[in-house]
Amino acid sequence: MAAPDAGLFVGLISGTSADGIDAALVRFDDAGVAVAPQCELLLGRTYPWQDALRTRLVELGQGGDARSLEELGTLDVQVAEAFAEATRQLLDEAGVAPAQVRAIGSHGQTVRHRPDGARHDGQHPFTWQLGDGNVIAERSGIATVADFRRRDVAAGGHGAPLLPALHATLLHSAAEDRAVLNLGGIANVTLLPATGAVRGFDTGPANCLMDAWCLRHTGRAFDADGAFAAQGRLDAELLARLLDEPWFVLPPPKSTGREQFHLDWLQARLRGGEAPADVQATLLELSAVTVADALRAQQPQTRRVLACGGGVRNARLLERIAAQWPETVLESTARYGVDPDFVEAMGFAWLARQTLAGLPGNLPSVTGARGPRVLGAVYAAA
Numbered sequence: 001m002a003a004p005d006a007g008l009f010v011g012l013i014s015g016t017s018a019d020g021i022d023a024a025l026v027r028f029d030d031a032g033v034a035v036a037p038q039c040e041l042l043l044g045r046t047y048p049w050q051d052a053l054r055t056r057l058v059e060l061g062q063g064g065d066a067r068s069l070e071e072l073g074t075l076d077v078q079v080a081e082a083f084a085e086a087t088r089q090l091l092d093e094a095g096v097a098p099a100q101v102r103a104i105g106s107h108g109q110t111v112r113h114r115p116d117g118a119r120h121d122g123q124h125p126f127t128w129q130l131g132d133g134n135v136i137a138e139r140s141g142i143a144t145v146a147d148f149r150r151r152d153v154a155a156g157g158h159g160a161p162l163l164p165a166l167h168a169t170l171l172h173s174a175a176e177d178r179a180v181l182n183l184g185g186i187a188n189v190t191l192l193p194a195t196g197a198v199r200g201f202d203t204g205p206a207n208c209l210m211d212a213w214c215l216r217h218t219g220r221a222f223d224a225d226g227a228f229a230a231q232g233r234l235d236a237e238l239l240a241r242l243l244d245e246p247w248f249v250l251p252p253p254k255s256t257g258r259e260q261f262h263l264d265w266l267q268a269r270l271r272g273g274e275a276p277a278d279v280q281a282t283l284l285e286l287s288a289v290t291v292a293d294a295l296r297a298q299q300p301q302t303r304r305v306l307a308c309g310g311g312v313r314n315a316r317l318l319e320r321i322a323a324q325w326p327e328t329v330l331e332s333t334a335r336y337g338v339d340p341d342f343v344e345a346m347g348f349a350w351l352a353r354q355t356l357a358g359l360p361g362n363l364p365s366v367t368g369a370r371g372p373r374v375l376g377a378v379y380a381a382a
């Protein structure tokens with residue numbers, strides 16, 4: 001198998017929250033992939049979406065329908081143009097010329113994730129990320145790898161999570177059983193036993209429901225540090241109704257998105273008349289309970305949970321997760337030299353490197369795919 005090239009990669013992602021475009025400039029050493037590569041974040045930045053574009057992407061991601069094929073085609077290019085512009089700004093600030101960069105790995109923006117098919121009957125499963133790799137390569141002048149998830153879905157997997165392999169590379173310890181917890185729009189965990197196979201799966205909402213409820217009732221895009229939740233009281237009956245969702249008890253492999261956990265899902269479980277802050281407090285507890293329950297069920301001997309993603313900034317959320325599971329230590333990945341805001345973007349740089357080397361990017365033990373697969377499509381530099 002070809003050895004991967006050493007060098008510089010850019011990783012790009014806008015996650016389920018569509019809160020911004022995360023861009024990471026990453027340098028890999030030349031030790032090869034068989035040995036865990038050294039992987040250094042040289043610069044990480046989050047660039048804002050243009051407001052109207054973001055609003056539309058969020059609507060689509062929450063289950064809204066595209067108005068027309070024309071709209072979808074246009075959005076595909078608009079997302080790609082924004083990603084290329086993010087790359088330009090990142091490299092500008094880093095003082096790196098595009099020609100020095102080996103490749104971009106672009107996740108794009110998910111607008112629909114249906115690993116069990118549109119009718120949940122297992123027929124025609126799909127996942128769909130916008131952000132045409134042709135446009136990113138053309139605008140940036142850098143070879144681009146994109147469309148990472150769909151090959152795994154074609155091979156019978158969920159196409160998600162794709163980050164566990166990188167989590168293992170960066171954060172595995174032979175001395176203790178660990179888990180990595182990504183608190184994005186959706187929460188996902190990677191199980192890293194001291195010995196044995198890596199596993200990983202989504203556990204449900206982390207921030208997506210809290211964000212949506214907070215926006216509706218305060219006009220703010222997210223609940224900074226859980227302050228709104230702190231004004232309310234846990235509604236135990238509502239929590240029980242929310243936890244009644246059958247998805248939570250499905251065994252892994254499993255993945256989900258905003259098309260499942262959105263305001264209509266919440267609305268259908270409200271009695272009416274609840275105080276908005278009480279609902280926010282309950283949503284925060286829902287995230288904490290579902291994360292802790294899923295981790296405990298799948299890897300009860302976990303000694304340390306290392307958290308990343310935007311939810312790490314929500315001290316109240318971390319406090320409630322820790323309270324659910326006092327026997328484990330909960331820390332930010334920052335304590336292990338991994339910037340919690342850019343783990344995902346680094347992951348797509350890593351996936352691009354795998355693809356160019358002809359190496360698989362998925363872990364079948366995580367996604368449920370029939371086997372390891374080289375992921376994504378390569379769009380050569382001009």
Ligand SMILES: Nc1ncnc2c1ncn2[C@@H]1O[C@H](COP(=O)(O)OP(=O)(O)OP(=O)(O)O)[C@@H](O)[C@H]1O
Pocket residue numbers: 014015016017018019020182183184185186207208211221222223224225226308309310311313314315344
């Ligand atoms: N200071 C803060 N207090 C509370 N929550 C915060 C704070 N900063 C960020 N967040 C939360 O983090 C979210 C963004 O996190 P992140 O970028 O990891 O998620 P994402 O883009 O949805 O990624 P993923 O693909 O992992 O779901 C915001 O939408 C917000 O809910």
Ligand SMILES: [Mg+2]
Pocket residue numbers: 014015016017018019020022310
């Ligand atoms: Mg984000």
